[in-house]
Amino acid sequence: MKVVHKVEKCIGCGTCVALCPALFEMEGAKAKLKGGIAEGGNFVLEKEFTPEEQECAKQAAQNCPVTCIIVE
16 A cells, blocks of 8 residues: 655644644654655555555545545
8 A cells, every 4th residue: 555645735623634744744843744754745555555554544534535545
């Protein structure tokens, strides 16, 4: 599974952090994908996620008001 965080679109609402603190944290005024690697203006985390991480990543993506989180 892969999680992509489009930081430029992030408005820092904190929804992803509230729903998925295992993968997201606030850094300044925006959310940050923990362990994400910079890739073309985005941060990408690709690994084998636990079932809990998979579920919270999907919840974060579905509830992001600016759709800046993509789960593949």
